Amino acid sequence: MTPLRTGIAWLCATGALVGMSACSQTSSAESTPPTSTTVAATTTQATVATTTTVPATTTSESTTTTAAPTTTAAPTTTLAPNVEIVGPWPTPLVAVGTRNGADTVAIQERLTQLGFWNGGSDGSYGFATLQAVMAFQKYLGLPATGKVDEGTAAYLTAFTERAHGTADSGTLVEIDKAKQLLFIVVNGKTLWAFNTSTGSGIPYEATNKNDPTKIEKGDAITPNGLWEVTRERPDGWWEGDLGQIYRPKYFHGGVAIHGMTSVPNYPASHGCVRLSTQAMDFVWDSGLVPVGTPVWVHE
Secondary structure, three states: OOHHHHHHHHHHHHOOOOOOOOOOOOOOOOOOOOOOOOOOOOOOOOOOOOOOOOOOOOOOOOOOOOOOOOOOOOOOOOOOOOOOEOOOOOOOOOOOEOOOOHHHHHHHHHHHHOOEOOOOOOOOOOHHHHHHHHHHHHHHOOOOOOOEOHHHHHHHHHOOEOOOOOOOOOOEEEEEOOOOEEEEEEOOEEEEEEEOEOEOOOEEEEEOOOOOOOEEEEEOOOOOEEEEOOEEOOOOEEEEOOEEEEEEEEEEOOEEEEEEOOOOOOOOEOOOEEEEHHHHHHHHHHOOOOOOOEEEEEO
């Protein structure tokens, strides 16, 4: 286990959590040479080095010696414990853009196989499918348009690994701010990957929606660290200090994972972690992120 994974496991075991902050959202890897050991012969007489010559062995008949064939073992690749190979799709996928239809059913089935949650294979290119395509594009470093163009279709067809985060042990939510992706990890295996949008990093100043006499100020940052879901609101939309948020799960003061109608391909929130409302419903319905779940934020 790498130092990072050891550190995470230790933190998870001890429950070490730190800090509290404000939150909301906006619209918008040698071999060692063998050691030569020389043993000195100690005698009471002078020692004379002798040379021993091994005589050649001869026979009365000529013989032919055939060298044994050399067998080269095929190189083996050890996969990381969180990597699952699913193989390529059996037929080329179609660049559907954002169109509905049978070709979109195949896209949705492939996204599910690769671990990108998209709400199901109904052939309708809705917001959940667009978000899943965007997540796949972010994962591979493609332009994150949410549309299945020729390049995206080719990668969807040929890619062989199920999506996974960095964590390869434990059960947690992993938020990768560099990729703008959220992973749900159970027993070291990534179950699902989602598109997300975290804090923009831009300073803000706004009137508190719950108390108009207060002015909220700060930097729109989703704090790095190992946190924990401490509270949640199960039903519908809630009025946060800086606007409405959908079914939030708070993990650092007022910073929460919550649903939103706008989840762009860049950091856009005041510090919260956005998912689509459909994805947030799935998180709740699946029961995978209860109170007490560790949340690892990194970049």
